[in-house]
Amino acid sequence: MARTRVVLNFPAALVEKPVTYHLVRDFGLVVNILRAEIRPGEAGTLLFELDDRDGQGDLQGGLEFVAREGVRIQTISGRITIDQDACLDCGACIGPCFAGALALDPTSYKLLFDDTRCVLCKVCVEACPAGAIKVAF
Amino acid sequence: MAVHRTYEEINDKIKSGKVVVVTAEEMVAMGMRDGAAAAAKKVDVVTTATFGPMCSSGAFLNFGHTEPPIRMTRVWLNDVPAYAGIAAVDCYIGATEESETQGQRYGGAHVLQDLVEGRTIRLRATSPGTDCYPRRSHETEVTLAGLRDATLFNPRNCYQNYGAAANTTDSVLYTYMGTLLPRLGNVSYSTSGQLSPMLKDPTYRTIGIGTRVYLGGGEGYVAWEGTQHNPEQERSAGGVPVGGAGTLALIGDLKTMKPGYLRAATFHRYGVTLYVAIGVAIPVLDEDVAAAAARPETELYTAILDYGVPSRNRPALRRVSYAELRSGSVDIDGTEVRTSPVSSYRMARRIAAELKDMIAAGGFSLTRPVRPLRGAATGTGDVPGLAAAAAPGGAI
Ligand code: SF4
Ligand code: SF4
Numbered sequence: 001m002a003r004t005r006v007v008l009n010f011p012a013a014l015v016e017k018p019v020t021y022h023l024v025r026d027f028g029l030v031v032n033i034l035r036a037e038i039r040p041g042e043a044g045t046l047l048f049e050l051d052d053r054d055g056q057g058d059l060q061g062g063l064e065f066v067a068r069e070g071v072r073i074q075t076i077s078g079r080i081t082i083d084q085d086a087c088l089d090c091g092a093c094i095g096p097c098f099a100g101a102l103a104l105d106p107t108s109y110k111l112l113f114d115d116t117r118c119v120l121c122k123v124c125v126e127a128c129p130a131g132a133i134k135v136a137f
Numbered sequence: 138m139a140v141h142r143t144y145e146e147i148n149d150k151i152k153s154g155k156v157v158v159v160t161a162e163e164m165v166a167m168g169m170r171d172g173a174a175a176a177a178k179k180v181d182v183v184t185t186a187t188f189g190p191m192c193s194s195g196a197f198l199n200f201g202h203t204e205p206p207i208r209m210t211r212v213w214l215n216d217v218p219a220y221a222g223i224a225a226v227d228c229y230i231g232a233t234e235e236s237e238t239q240g241q242r243y244g245g246a247h248v249l250q251d252l253v254e255g256r257t258i259r260l261r262a263t264s265p266g267t268d269c270y271p272r273r274s275h276e277t278e279v280t281l282a283g284l285r286d287a288t289l290f291n292p293r294n295c296y297q298n299y300g301a302a303a304n305t306t307d308s309v310l311y312t313y314m315g316t317l318l319p320r321l322g323n324v325s326y327s328t329s330g331q332l333s334p335m336l337k338d339p340t341y342r343t344i345g346i347g348t349r350v351y352l353g354g355g356e357g358y359v360a361w362e363g364t365q366h367n368p369e370q371e372r373s374a375g376g377v378p379v380g381g382a383g384t385l386a387l388i389g390d391l392k393t394m395k396p397g398y399l400r401a402a403t404f405h406r407y408g409v410t411l412y413v414a415i416g417v418a419i420p421v422l423d424e425d426v427a428a429a430a431a432r433p434e435t436e437l438y439t440a441i442l443d444y445g446v447p448s449r450n451r452p453a454l455r456r457v458s459y460a461e462l463r464s465g466s467v468d469i470d471g472t473e474v475r476t477s478p479v480s481s482y483r484m485a486r487r488i489a490a491e492l493k494d495m496i497a498a499g500g501f502s503l504t505r506p507v508r509p510l511r512g513a514a515t516g517t518g519d520v521p522g523l524a525a526a527a528a529p530g531g532a533i
Contacts, residue, residue, distance in 0.1 A: 088188070088400060088412060088484065094477035095323030096316040103465070109483035127316040129190065129402035129410070129479070 003051045003116075004059065005034070005079075009072040010044040019066060023050065027065065028057030034119045047120055079135060080118055080125075086132035087111055093124040093133060140177045140424050144505045147181050147420050151502050158182040158418075158496045160489040161332045161430055168431025177427030182496055182503065183419045185334040185430075186351075186488035189327050189480025190313065190402060190410040193293035193364065195231040196249055196391050200260065201285040202226055208270035209262035213237070214248045214279075221262070225270055226285075232401075232411035244409030246401035249289075252281040253353070254396045287391035289353060289399075293363035295415055297335035297383035298370075298439055301326035301462060303454060303474065306445035311406035315479045317444055321469055324441055324476045329485035330434045330459035334417035335385070337430045339377040340514035341368070343419050345506025350387060351416030351492045354398030357389025359506075368512020375429055376514065379438045379456065383510060387415065398488075414484065416492035420503050434459035441469065 008019070023029045032049035052059040067073055080101075089111050094102045101117035102124060104110070125133045150156040157180050159167065164183045167176040200209075202225070212221040212228045216238045219228040234245040251258060257278045266273040281287055303324045304310045304317035311317075315325045328336065338344045348359040363384025370382035398414035421427045439462075440453040457467055466473045495501040 088402070088481045090189075090412070090481040091478040092315040092325070092404075095325050095475055096318055098318065098322060098475075100475075104477075104482070109481075109486065123316065126311075126405040129315070129404050130400065131403065 003049060005047065005049045006063070007074040008046045008048060008066060009074070010046070011070060014070055017069060019069065019071065020048075022065060023062045027059070027062035028053065029059065029062050030057070079120055080113065080115065081134050081136060082111065082113055083132045083134070086130045087128075088130050088132075090129065093128045096123045096127045097121075098123075140174075140421070140427070142181065142420065142422050144420060144503055148502045150181055151496055151499055154497075154499055156181050156496060158184065158493050160486070160493050161185045161337050161419075162486065162489070164427075164431045165331050165433045168428075169433065173428040173431045174424055176431055177421055177424040180421050180427065182493075183337065183421060183427075183430040184416060184489045184492040184496065185329075185332055185337045185419060186414070186416040186485045186492065187295060187329040187333050187480060188412055188414050188484035188488060189329070190404070191291060191294045191413045192233050192313065192410045194249075194289070194291040194411045194413055195229055195245060196252075197223075197227060197229050197286070197288045197290055198284055199286040200226045200228075200262075200279065203272060203275055205272045206270045207262060207264050207272035207275050208267055209264055209275070211263045213261040214245075214258050215243065215251070216259075216261075217243065217245050217248055219245070229290075233409050235409055241403050241408050244401065244403070246399075246409050246411035249391070249399050249411060250401045252284075252287065252391065253394050253399050255280065255282075281392060284392075289357070289387070289389045289391045289394065290360070291363075291387045291413065293365060293384045294387045294413055295334055295363070295385040295417075296328070296381055297339070298333075298378045298437075299327045299381050300440050300442040300451070300453075301457060301476070302444045303441050303469070304445045305443050305454075310444055311404065312444055313404050313407050313410065314444065315404065315477075321472060321474050324462070324467060324469075324474050326439065326459075326462045326476060326478055327480050328439070328459070329480055329482055330437060330463060331432075332482070332485045332489055333437075334415065334419075335383050336377060336437055337432070338417075338419050338426070339372070339375060339429055341383060341510040341512065342426050342429075342514055343422065343506070344385070344417060345509040345513065347504055347507035348417065349501070349504045350389075351414075351418075351488065351495070351501070352387055352389040352394070353391070353414055354395030355389055355391075355393030357387050357415075358504075359385050360388040361386040362510050363387075366511060368510070373438055374436065375432060377429075377432065377437060380440055383512070385510075387413075412481070412484075414488050416488040418492055418496060418501065418503055434463060441467070 030051040302314035442451040
């Protein structure tokens with residue numbers, strides 16, 4: 001199953017284009033909008049999760065289509081970065097992560113980050129007392 | 138036969154390399170496997186540790202005299218104000234004091250961490266000038282090695298137990314217990330549970346004034362009861378408090394401390410604090426001491442407090458064991474709520490293991506308290522001030 005998360009940066013002129021509609025209908029993708037910052041008339045940012053339903057959809061084709069439309073694509077694997085030297089393994093970031101992407105390893109008590117669950121809400125960035133979590137956009 | 142050991146016997150064993158020392162985590166496992174009485178026979182010393190945010194921390198620094206001399210009345214270290222209302226070139230830099238230029242991003246705790254990590258700090262001082270101290274301002278760079286004296290003195294560390302935190306309101310709370318999501322989104326707890334020094338010596342049988350501790354990776358001592366020391370807290374079986382109770386004032390030479398063992402932190406919209414590494418060795422004087430040190434997290438309790446109520450007496454939502462808190466979720470009124478600590482169990486484990494290794498290698502001997510903490514049990518069965526120990530599961 002191919003699943004990928006992408007950030008789409010829309011120029012102002014494209015904000016009202018039905019991009020998701022085409023991704024679903026023409027490319028057979030499941031589109032999950034994780035976060036949207038779109039102000040009509042201005043540029044916008046969408047955080048998508050695209051799922052090709054075990055190869056039934058055309059992920060590559062969908063992304064190429066979006067790019068042809070003039071939307072800038074950034075794939076977002078590893079968007080949240082945790083500085084291992086700064087991290088105290090205190091756990092203060094775990095409770096506030098409602099997506100369940102952060103946990104302590106039950107034997108080593110080191111922080112574990114599962115980026116496939118991360119929805120980039122950034123709550124952990126503020127919650128980390130050591131300033132160890134950064135988001136790179 | 139009942140076990141009795143003296144400090145002298147234990148120290149002789151440490152000296153001769155024959156001491157049996159385990160961490161509190163290992164002691165819990167031994168207790169479960171063989172029973173606390175068997176563990177008491179085998180084990181001489183149990184090491185405990187904690188590494189959590191401890192706001193009530195700071196250091197006395199002495200800069201040495203300048204030429205011509207100055208009587209500093211105001212002092213800044215990297216733009217963080219330090220208290221200078223003591224003698225000419227002395228000051229106290231408190232962990233939570235914030236920089237006048239960087240705010241919450243840099244504070245007294247960062248100054249302490251930077252000093253220990255060998256970085257240079259900019260010292261600024263002013264004075265009205267006196268006949269004997271004519272100089273009116275002074276600006277220079279200082280390092281820990283170049284300071285005349287640097288004494289860590291933390292008025293309140295090592296809370297014996299601490300309430301866990303949750304939030305029943307509709308908005309996020311940013312607290313010194315971390316970020317608390319609205320409508321009981323999560324529970325945050327402090328203390329290192331089964332490794333926590335004062336939970337493993339709940340009636341202060343061995344920890345007292347003068348106890349040598351492993352502080353910030355160096356040598357320290359218990360100077361006094363910590364501020365807010367409260368031995369009268371309600372207690373469950375074995376005299377273990379079910380909420381904030383005893384505290385310790387700790388003192389040690391900052392120059393002996395190691396990078397990584399004092400770590401500055403900023404809790405969002407709360408402010409700056411210092412994570413302090415503390416290791417305490419408990420001499421197994423008798424079976425009672427052993428039983429307390431072997432007590433598992435299923436028998437160590439605290440209360441989940443509602444930080445949504447802006448009161449000194451926050452209402453308790455329920456009593457909870459550290460085993461439940463550590464499991465990752467607890468049930469509150471039928472809802473599973475995610476739990477996470479704010480103190481580092483990984484670091485606590487490492488500190489306890491290092492202290493164990495030092496003792497095994499003969500590098501750390503134990504001290505008999507010069508005076509017990511207020512509310513200490515005497516070891517003869519009576520527990521002054523602790524007599525009304527409640528059964529577990531009772532009212533919070
Ligand atoms: S950004 Fe949000 S979802 Fe991702 S790890 Fe942080 S808190 Fe969890
Ligand atoms: S809150 Fe920060 S320091 Fe603590 S475990 Fe998470 S990333 Fe590490």
